Each structure stands twice: as structure tokens, then as C-alpha cells.
Amino acid sequence: MSKLFYSLFFAMMFLPIIFCYSQNTLTGTILDTYSKEPLEQVAVYFPQLEKGVVTNEEGKYSFGDLPVGTYNLVISYLGYQTYSKPILIDTGANVLDIQLYPSAIEMEEVILSTPFHKLQSENVMKVETVKAADLKTLGSTTLAQGITSIPGVESVSTGMGIGKPVIRGLSSNRVLVYSQGVRLENQQFGDEHGLGINDAGIESIEVIKGPASLLYGSDALGGVLYINPEKFTSPKNTEGDLSMDYYTNTEGVSTNAGFKTSSDSFKFLVRGSLASHVDYNTGDDSRVTNTRFKEYDIKTGVGYQVSNFKTELRYNFNNSDLGIPEEVGEQTKERTPDMPYQEIGNHILSSKSSLFFNNSSLEATIGYTFNNRKEFEEHHEEEEEEGEVHHEEEGPALHMELSTLSYNLLYHLPKFGNWETIVGVQGMHQKNKNFGEELLIPDAVTNDMGILVTSHLHLNNSDVQFGLRYDHRSIDGDEMGLETEEGYIPELSNTYKSFNAALGYKFNLGKNLITRINLASGFRAPNLAELTSNGSHEGTNRYEVGNPDLNNEKNVQTDIGLEYKAEHIEFFINGFYNNIQDFIFIEPNGEFINEDAVFAYNQQDAKLYGGEIGFHLHPHPLDWLHVQSSYEMVIGQLDNEEYLPLIPANKLNNTLRIEFSSKNEGCFNNGYAFIALNSVFNQNNTSAFESETEGYNLLNLGLGGELTLFNQKMNVRISGNNIFDTNYISHLSRLKTDGISNIGRNINIGISVPL
Structure with a gap:
């Protein structure tokens, strides 16, 4: 192979x-x-x-x-x-x-996360998409925070700098993240391991809500977050821009600059960004110690295109210093994180090439990601004979390097009437190495390979899409430590196999009414932490024990959607039922080691169900007025009727937005203003190890547009989140157990200038 x-x-x-x-x-x-x-x-x-x-x-x-x-x-x-x-x-x-x-209906976008590149109205599978520029108008401090505006998507957060996506109640290794067309591997099994991607140089974000194992293999059991990089400029064109943002709550400063140029065949772009934030203020005006973070990021790419061939090579390096908060302690505005903190370097190198034949094409995507994760803890202190205290110079307590080589070969067969068919081979080779004193997972090698076929049939008023896939994954872990000592991890050699299928049907009930029905199976191989853990987990006061005999998680999800889209009103309702066999979870076994309760990984069948409903009204003749509302809910339970942990609370979002345009120089053009009320309800359906969470309401405001001054065009924006400075705690905040509140009022002022 x-x-x-x-x-x-x-x-x-x-x-x-x-x-x-x-x-x-x-x-x-x-x-x-x-x-x-x-x-x-x-x-x-x-x-x-x-x-x-x-x-x-x-x-x-x-x-x-x-x-x-x-x-x-x-x-x-x-x-x-x-x-x-x-x-x-x-x-x-x-x-x-x-x-x-x-x-008056908004323009449709081409969906890139599915292989047939259809418009949303033509797609059999519903895919949510949002432009990164629209997230900036909402005043989002980070990308992980911004995606929570998408119905059905939330984020597990540790302060402001660390966040990871949650899709319909599932997260971590159950949600696969793609960037630059390749899978992002950054030790996502850890609770404190964030998304690790900067929003600069991102065109749009697409979300597949539900099992996408047919398209992407293991770890796509819960869904996919597909991040599209910015496009190259059009041929014979050169562009540049500079953007700056300021955030009042964290006294945060973020800036990025980009340049791109293209000839008839060659293309080039580069973008760099810097961000720095102090500890955030809660609604009761207390700074949460060590939530500060710094980040710098560079993205670049080159492309070449002629008639029957195109190729591009992209590279992204992201470096982040992230404080790990533990308390509301010393009130400072320092920007350098205190211990404990993470220092993370993330490299993404991707190559995407396509050959076009008569009515067929071959596409190859190759990716290499390298994640260098270091975690620093408090320095030990040694008392010298004179009673002086000496601080030792120490390296990181935890230091892991994860390298992943992935490949994706897709052949688009010649079209046969209204049939489109794709066959493909996907896989990866992954290595994990440890260099620090602490150990979360062993040195290990993972090999993955999958074969797929998927077809799309277009009929007069309907579309059918179906496919099959086979996957094979092997995980080989080294023996770590001594068998007679605490923390010993035995040698591991496990193999996981899975067949999966998907069937979808889209039917046009009328000119403006669409219904979608999708049935898909998915799987997830257990990760190294679930298989091999044997030690105290810092920050949780528990001793975790893995289970090398865990089976694949397997699920079948049914999605039903109805969409109505007319010139002045849009409406949607989506429902899902997700049945998961051998769901992996952790629970206490009644034992104690070093005064820490022992938590062991087990399996039990589980189910998640819920959905989203919403509408968008822009009435005639007031086409400049937009009224939007959406409601989302999800319930997750084990087979014994106990609730799953980290299930987001039900949420209602209401937005009133106006759009206006002026052709006069010196005035706003393509202007907008909005007011939004986000209502999060009580979360009383909690696991045995969670406390209930009270609901809250957050009021957000914003305005902006295109301004021309001295013949220079610029985009300006100002937004305010949590205007009333509400003191609240999100159910998905990892600081909830310490009673630490989320961020209070935050005003964002931004400007983007084309050069």
C-alpha cells in the first residue's frame, strides 16, 4: 500500500x-x-x-x-x-x-467538507457553515469561543485561552478537526488540551453534526469541525491587509497582516498574527489568576495551476503559552503565564494536488502535523544549610511530541448519467514520544488505513447519497516504568476493525421546502489514555486506570431535517437520535491510592438525542431588517439511565440585525448593527460526578461597516458581549468545580485595512 x-x-x-x-x-x-x-x-x-x-x-x-x-x-x-x-x-x-x-435570500456557499462540493441546498447531508469574518463581528476572542454561535456546537473551556469543540454533546476524540484539508492531531484526548488554531487566515468553518466515519474514519463518531484556509487571490492580482483588535476585559491585543499575489499559474500567500491577553475579569470584577495567554501564528502557501493539474502546499505554525488557572488569587495584569502553564508548538504541513482527465479526476492530500506539548509546574524548593531557599532550574514536568503523517487519495470516477461516484484510500502513521518526568500516555505508534466508496445520485426533485467504508487501526505502545512501581504501563498491541455505511435522502417537497433524512454508522477506537492510564491526574484529585481490553465505540445516528426558504423568511428544524454501543466513560471503583479515589475506564451503551430549530425573517419591504432565532437541546444517557457528563444546557438565541448601505464617500457602506440575547437554561440532567448549573442570560451588541477616509477604505467594528456584566458559570467550564465564574463584560474594537 x-x-x-x-x-x-x-x-x-x-x-x-x-x-x-x-x-x-x-x-x-x-x-x-x-x-x-x-x-x-x-x-x-x-x-x-x-x-x-x-x-x-x-x-x-x-x-x-x-x-x-x-x-x-x-x-x-x-x-x-x-x-x-x-x-x-x-x-x-x-x-x-x-x-x-x-x-433577498442570502448567498449560498459551496460545501467543501463533503467530497462532491455541492451548495447547501443541493447537499444530502446538512452541514453548518459560517464565515470567519462573521465570527469577528461577534467579538469572539478565540476561534473556540466563536464556533459556539453555530446551533448545536459548544466548547469545553478552561479559562479563555483553552477551548475544544463539542458537537451535540460529544467532544475530545469523538470530534475530528480538519485544517488545511488534513486531520489535526494535537493530543486532543486531554481535558486541558485546546483547539490550537488561530482564526487569522481562515476563510470559513464547516460543521458536520453526526457520524462522519464514512468520509474520515475513526474519531469522527460525533462529527467534524472542518476549517477552510483563506483562498489565494485571483490570477494577475495582488492584495494585502492589516487587522487589529482590542478587548477591554482582558486588555487583549490581537493583530494580523497578510499578503497574497497570483500570476496565471503561480500563487503565493503569507499571514502572520500576534495575540496577548491578561487574566480575565468575571462578572463580580475578580480576575481569574493565570488565565492569561500569548500566541503567535504564521500561515503561508504556494500554488501552481495549469489546465489539467493543480497543486498547493501550505504550512501553519502556531505557538501558544497558556496559563492553567486554579483559583481567583493574586490580582495582576501580567501577560506572562505563571506556573502551571502550557507551551505548545503546533506545525501543520499539507500538500493537495489534483489531476483532471476527461470527466474524471484524481485528488491526493498529504499532511504532516507535529505537536510539541510542554507543561510546566511549580519549581521544587530546596532548603540549604544556611536556611536559604534555592529555586531549582527545571524542565517541563510533561513533554510529549506527537507526529502524524496522513494521506487521502480520492478518485472521482467518470459520471454515468446523474451518478457521481468516488473511491478512496485514507490513512495515517502516528508516533508519540515522552521526554518529561510525568507520563500521561506511553511512547506508541498508531497506524490507520481505510477504504471507501460513496455515490451521489441526482434525480428531478430529490438526491440520494450512500457509501461503504472499511477501517483497520493498530496501536502499539511501549512498556513504561517498572512493574513493581506505581505508574507502570505494560506493553500494548491492539488492533481495531470496523465496517461503516451511510445512506441519505434529500427531497424537494416544493419550490421552497426541503426535507433530509440521513442514517449513518460511525466508530471510534479507544485512545491511549483510555487504554493505558495508570497514575494520578493533576487537577482532578483522582487516580486514573486505563483498560487495555476496551472495544471500539460504535454508533448509528438518524437525522431528520426540514427546511423552508422563501424570499423573506427561512425556517429549519433538525432532530437526531444517536445510539452508541460500548460508550467509554470513567467512574470510581471504590478504591484509593495515595488518598486519591481510583477512577477506572469502563464501557456501557449510551444514547443522545435532541436537535435544533430556528427561523430567519427579513420582511418585505424592510429587507434591511433581520430577525433570527434558534433553539438547541441535547440529552445524553447511559443504558442504566444515568446522564452523561459535559452535556451542554439547552440554549435559546434571539438576534435583531439591521443592514444598511450608503454610496457617499466618508459614510458607512455595507453597514450593520445587531442586538442579541443568548438565554442558557438550567442544566439539571447531570452525571453522578457533576453539580447542577443555573441558567443565565447574556446580552450582546455590535455595529460596523465599511468606512472611506482620505480615499482609504477600511472595515471597522465594535461589539460588546455580556453587556450587563452578568456573573455566571457555564456548565462546560472546567473551572466550574472550583466555583470560578466565566468572563464578564467584554468590549471589542476592531479595524481591518486593505493595503
């Missing part, structure tokens, strides 16, 4: 040399259907080719150097219905004129 993989990789790198530069072109004009006036700055885009242009003042567009074949063309423009249809590109010159219909 490895020989085949490397042969395909090198073939994709060198085959373009033998391809001649074809002169296949596509040109056309885009007009308003009723006025017949040309439309300027309309985005015309081939998602599979990742090639796009915009129309000029005459409404004309032009593509050159296109491969022969049928490719989906997406045309989008604010205030008009999004156009999406397969287009046949023949040898030579091709012409396509389009007329767009006016519409």
Missing part, C-alpha cells in the same frame, strides 16, 4: 510535465433577468477546479486554460439567487451567458 501511495504521489507531481497547455476557454456575460443590465463584480467559480473570476463593468467574465470535462459552475452575487449547474467544457472556445434572478 505504501509503495502504491508514493507512486501515485510522485506521478501527480511529475505528470503535468507531459501535459500540453490547452487553450480551452469559457467566456460569457451575466445580466439581471428583468432589467437586462450587466452585473459587475459577480463571483464565477469552479469549486472542483478551485478557479474563479469576477465580472467587469460590462458583466463579462473569462476563463482560460480549462480542462475538458463536466464541472459544476457556481455564480453568486449579493441580492441574487445563487446559480449552480454542471457545465460541459469542450476543446476550444466555450460561451455561456447567464441571467440571475433577484432575491
Whole structure:
């Protein structure tokens, strides 16, 4: 398999040399259907080719150097219905004129996390998507905080700097994160191990809510958070920008700058960012000691594209110093974390290449991630004979290096009528190494390989998608310590196998009404902590014991959705039932070691169910007025009817938003203002080791837009979260057990300037 993989990789790198530069072109004009006036700055885009242009003042567009074949063309423009249809590109010159219909419905985005690259209205599986720029208007301090605005998505947090996604009640190794098209591996099993990605240089975030093991394999049992990097600029164009943000609560400063340029074939971009925050203030005006954090991040990429071939190479380095809070103690505004703290370096290197044949294509994505995690604790003190105290110079108490090589080969078969089929091979090779005194998991090697096939059938008023997958994972861990001593971990050699399937059906009940029904199975192999733990877990006052005989977690989830989208009103309701076999959880066994209660990993069947409901109203003729509301709920229980831990409380979000535009220089253009009330209800359905959490209401405000001063355009924004400085504790806060409140009032002022 490895020989085949490397042969395909090198073939994709060198085959373009033998391809001649074809002169296949596509040109056309885009007009308003009723006025017949040309439309300027309309985005015309081939998602599979990742090639796009915009129309000029005459409404004309032009593509050159296109491969022969049928490719989906997406045309989008604010205030008009999004156009999406397969287009046949023949040898030579091709012409396509389009007329767009006016519409107050927001523009649709192409979904990239699913392999067929459909619009949301065409997708069989419901995928939530949000632009990173929209999250900035909400005043989100971090990406982990920003994604909580998506219905069904929350975050387990440790202060402000550490957060990890929760999708419909599942988190950690049950939620897979993708960045730059490759799986992000950063020791996500740990409670205090955050997302580890900066929001600078991110185009959008997509969320698959439910098992996505068919597309991604193990660890996608609960869902996928798919993070799309910013796009390269259009051919023969150069762009640059500078952004700055200030946050009053943490006296936080965040800045990033980017530059990108493209010729006809070559593309380049680079972006760097810095962020620094002091300890945050709660609603009762107390700073939570050591919630401060610092971060710097760099993202860069190069691309090359000709007619039948495209490739890109991207690299992201993120370094974070994160304080680990333990109490509301010394009230300072220091920016350097005290002990205990984490120092994390995260490298993501990805290569994505595609070869296009007549009506088929081959896509190869190769990723390498390296996570260097260090945790520093209080220095020991030695008393010298004179009674002086000497502070030892010590290295990190915990030091782990995790390296992961992943690959994803997908072949898009030639279309057969309305059938689209993809076959693929995916896998990874992963190593974990320990260098510190403490040990959470052993030195180990994990090998993963999966084979999949998935098909999409488009009918007149409906779509069907189905697929099968087989996975094989091996985990080999080294013996650590001495058998006669505490903390001993024996040698481990386990193998896990799984077959999974998915079936989805989308039906257009009418012009504006869509229903979706999806049934999918998923699986998750137990992680090293669950298999091998044998020691005291810092910060929890418990001794954890792993179980090397744990089985795969396996689940079957049913999703049913109904969506109504008209010109002035949108409505959706989504329900799910997730049945998990051999759910892995931890509980006390009644024993004590060194005065710590012993907690052991066990398995039992579990179920989660709930859903989301919401509407969006923008009434005629007040199209500038938007009223949005959504409600989400999830309930999780073991087979013995005990509730699962870390299940988010039910939440109701209500937003009133206005949008306005002015063409006068010196005035706002594309302006907006909003007021939002987030109501979180009591969480009384708690596990045996959790306390109940009281509900709370948070009022948020914001406004912004495009301002032109001295012929320089800039985007300005100001937002306020928790305006009434409410003192509250989130049920998903890891500081809840210490009675430490979440962040109080926080005002964000931001500016972005194109250069």
C-alpha cells in the first residue's frame, strides 16, 4: 500500500510535465433577468477546479486554460439567487451567458467538507457553515469561543485561552478537526488540551453534526469541525491587509497582516498574527489568576495551476503559552503565564494536488502535523544549610511530541448519467514520544488505513447519497516504568476493525421546502489514555486506570431535517437520535491510592438525542431588517439511565440585525448593527460526578461597516458581549468545580485595512 501511495504521489507531481497547455476557454456575460443590465463584480467559480473570476463593468467574465470535462459552475452575487449547474467544457472556445434572478435570500456557499462540493441546498447531508469574518463581528476572542454561535456546537473551556469543540454533546476524540484539508492531531484526548488554531487566515468553518466515519474514519463518531484556509487571490492580482483588535476585559491585543499575489499559474500567500491577553475579569470584577495567554501564528502557501493539474502546499505554525488557572488569587495584569502553564508548538504541513482527465479526476492530500506539548509546574524548593531557599532550574514536568503523517487519495470516477461516484484510500502513521518526568500516555505508534466508496445520485426533485467504508487501526505502545512501581504501563498491541455505511435522502417537497433524512454508522477506537492510564491526574484529585481490553465505540445516528426558504423568511428544524454501543466513560471503583479515589475506564451503551430549530425573517419591504432565532437541546444517557457528563444546557438565541448601505464617500457602506440575547437554561440532567448549573442570560451588541477616509477604505467594528456584566458559570467550564465564574463584560474594537 505504501509503495502504491508514493507512486501515485510522485506521478501527480511529475505528470503535468507531459501535459500540453490547452487553450480551452469559457467566456460569457451575466445580466439581471428583468432589467437586462450587466452585473459587475459577480463571483464565477469552479469549486472542483478551485478557479474563479469576477465580472467587469460590462458583466463579462473569462476563463482560460480549462480542462475538458463536466464541472459544476457556481455564480453568486449579493441580492441574487445563487446559480449552480454542471457545465460541459469542450476543446476550444466555450460561451455561456447567464441571467440571475433577484432575491433577498442570502448567498449560498459551496460545501467543501463533503467530497462532491455541492451548495447547501443541493447537499444530502446538512452541514453548518459560517464565515470567519462573521465570527469577528461577534467579538469572539478565540476561534473556540466563536464556533459556539453555530446551533448545536459548544466548547469545553478552561479559562479563555483553552477551548475544544463539542458537537451535540460529544467532544475530545469523538470530534475530528480538519485544517488545511488534513486531520489535526494535537493530543486532543486531554481535558486541558485546546483547539490550537488561530482564526487569522481562515476563510470559513464547516460543521458536520453526526457520524462522519464514512468520509474520515475513526474519531469522527460525533462529527467534524472542518476549517477552510483563506483562498489565494485571483490570477494577475495582488492584495494585502492589516487587522487589529482590542478587548477591554482582558486588555487583549490581537493583530494580523497578510499578503497574497497570483500570476496565471503561480500563487503565493503569507499571514502572520500576534495575540496577548491578561487574566480575565468575571462578572463580580475578580480576575481569574493565570488565565492569561500569548500566541503567535504564521500561515503561508504556494500554488501552481495549469489546465489539467493543480497543486498547493501550505504550512501553519502556531505557538501558544497558556496559563492553567486554579483559583481567583493574586490580582495582576501580567501577560506572562505563571506556573502551571502550557507551551505548545503546533506545525501543520499539507500538500493537495489534483489531476483532471476527461470527466474524471484524481485528488491526493498529504499532511504532516507535529505537536510539541510542554507543561510546566511549580519549581521544587530546596532548603540549604544556611536556611536559604534555592529555586531549582527545571524542565517541563510533561513533554510529549506527537507526529502524524496522513494521506487521502480520492478518485472521482467518470459520471454515468446523474451518478457521481468516488473511491478512496485514507490513512495515517502516528508516533508519540515522552521526554518529561510525568507520563500521561506511553511512547506508541498508531497506524490507520481505510477504504471507501460513496455515490451521489441526482434525480428531478430529490438526491440520494450512500457509501461503504472499511477501517483497520493498530496501536502499539511501549512498556513504561517498572512493574513493581506505581505508574507502570505494560506493553500494548491492539488492533481495531470496523465496517461503516451511510445512506441519505434529500427531497424537494416544493419550490421552497426541503426535507433530509440521513442514517449513518460511525466508530471510534479507544485512545491511549483510555487504554493505558495508570497514575494520578493533576487537577482532578483522582487516580486514573486505563483498560487495555476496551472495544471500539460504535454508533448509528438518524437525522431528520426540514427546511423552508422563501424570499423573506427561512425556517429549519433538525432532530437526531444517536445510539452508541460500548460508550467509554470513567467512574470510581471504590478504591484509593495515595488518598486519591481510583477512577477506572469502563464501557456501557449510551444514547443522545435532541436537535435544533430556528427561523430567519427579513420582511418585505424592510429587507434591511433581520430577525433570527434558534433553539438547541441535547440529552445524553447511559443504558442504566444515568446522564452523561459535559452535556451542554439547552440554549435559546434571539438576534435583531439591521443592514444598511450608503454610496457617499466618508459614510458607512455595507453597514450593520445587531442586538442579541443568548438565554442558557438550567442544566439539571447531570452525571453522578457533576453539580447542577443555573441558567443565565447574556446580552450582546455590535455595529460596523465599511468606512472611506482620505480615499482609504477600511472595515471597522465594535461589539460588546455580556453587556450587563452578568456573573455566571457555564456548565462546560472546567473551572466550574472550583466555583470560578466565566468572563464578564467584554468590549471589542476592531479595524481591518486593505493595503
